[in-house]
Amino acid sequence: MVPITTLHYLVLGAALFLLGVIGVLTRRNVVIVLMSIELILNAVNLNLVAFSHYWQSMPARLGGGPLALHGQIFSIFVITDAAAEAAVGLGILIAFFRNKETVNIDEVNLLKW
Amino acid sequence: MLIGGIAVITRKNPVHSALALIVALLAQASIYLMLYAPFVAGVQIILYAGGIMVLFLFVIMLVSIDRSMKERQFNSQWVVGMIAATALGGLFIAVYTKGKSIFPDGVPAIVEGDNTQKVANLLYGQYMFAFEIASLLLLVAIIGAVVMAKKRI
Numbered sequence: 001m002v003p004i005t006t007l008h009y010l011v012l013g014a015a016l017f018l019l020g021v022i023g024v025l026t027r028r029n030v031v032i033v034l035m036s037i038e039l040i041l042n043a044v045n046l047n048l049v050a051f052s053h054y055w056q057s058m059p060a061r062l063g064g065g066p067l068a069l070h071g072q073i074f075s076i077f078v079i080t081d082a083a084a085e086a087a088v089g090l091g092i093l094i095a096f097f098r099n100k101e102t103v104n105i106d107e108v109n110l111l112k113w
Numbered sequence: 114m115l116i117g118g119i120a121v122i123t124r125k126n127p128v129h130s131a132l133a134l135i136v137a138l139l140a141q142a143s144i145y146l147m148l149y150a151p152f153v154a155g156v157q158i159i160l161y162a163g164g165i166m167v168l169f170l171f172v173i174m175l176v177s178i179d180r181s182m183k184e185r186q187f188n189s190q191w192v193v194g195m196i197a198a199t200a201l202g203g204l205f206i207a208v209y210t211k212g213k214s215i216f217p218d219g220v221p222a223i224v225e226g227d228n229t230q231k232v233a234n235l236l237y238g239q240y241m242f243a244f245e246i247a248s249l250l251l252l253v254a255i256i257g258a259v260v261m262a263k264k265r266i
Contacts, residue, residue, distance in 0.1 A: 004147075007209065007213060009144070009148070010209065011209055012114070012115075012144075014205040014209065015115060015118075016114070016115070016118055016137075017205075018198060018201060018202050018205065019115070019118040019119060019121070019122060020118070020122075021197075021198050021201055022122055022194070022195070022198045023121060023122035025190075025191070025193075025194030025195075025197060025198060026122070026191040026194045026195065026198075027122060029127055031127050031130075031169065031172065031173055031176065032121070032122070032127055032130050034169070035121055035130055035131065035134050035169060036121065036122060038134065038161075038165065039118055039121060039122075039134065039137065042137070042138065042141055042161075045141075045153075045157075046141060046144065049145055049148050049150050049153055050148060052148075052150070053148040053149060053150070067231055067235070069228070069231055069232055069235055070235070072150050072152070072153050072232060073232060073235055073236055073240055075150075075153055076152075076153060076156055076232075076236070077243060077247055079153075079156055079157060079160055079161060080160075080247045080250070080251065081247075081250065082161070082165065083160055083161075083164060083165050083251070083254075084250055084251055084253075084254030085254070086165050086168060086169070087168060087254050087255070087257075087258040088254050088257045088258050088261065090168060090169070090172045090258070091257065091258035091259075091260075091261030091262045092261055093172065093176065094172065094175065094176065094261070094262045095261045095262060097175075097176050098264075
């Protein structure tokens with residue numbers, strides 16, 4: 001069996017990021033665009049935790065060692081930020097839907113000249 | 114997880130997309146367990162799959178009427194979007210094939226110990242300021258979401 005190195009996790013994170021970017025750029029429904037943004041944030045979290053796992057095997061004088069859990073703490077904060085941003089984004093979506101009765105991004109053109 | 118991700122961006126029904134995202138988040142929590150991060154895996158399941166996705170499902174039920182499922186599902190600029198995404202994918206492939214030699218081949222052996230205690234030590238010690246600022250951010254987000262969704266301010 002191939003041992004799963006750090007690079008495999010990074011490539012998985014990059015693939016998820018690419019899926020999220022495709023979802024943001026091509027879908028019409030606003031809710032699915034917001035869910036693709038959550039996919040992007042998850043890919044970033046995976047990168048962070050994979051690198052913190054890699055740092056735990058580095059020697060301690062370079063900053064590594066078994067206490068190098070900075071990536072995991074950063075990813076906890078990213079999850080918190082994703083929750084806050086999802087709440088505010090969905091609030092904006094509800095406020096917009098009350099006025100215009102549609103969830104298509106193509107029809108969000110009230111500020112267009 | 115990749116199948117869940119592909120299902121999120123291709124399903125026509127937004128409820129199916131939300132369920133596929135829940136599958137992807139749970140798979141991600143299991144990958145966190147493989148990387149010996151049990152606290153982050155727990156936070157991911159409780160907060161993300163149990164909080165944020167429930168919020169998404171509520172808003173989908175409030176907002177998505179049946180009319181939006183019968184229309185086209187890819188927007189009017191999907192060609193440019195796919196070109197940009199292909200360029201980004203090419204960039205990722207170039208970076209990861211050139212930099213493959215940096216990472217060592219072996220798997221680092223982690224002693225199974227007290228990960229949650231160490232995370233708590235770091236979180237309440239070195240990153241205390243960021244912790245307080247995160248709670249302030251959540252307060253601002255709550256007030257913002259309530260104000261945005263009220264009928265009369």
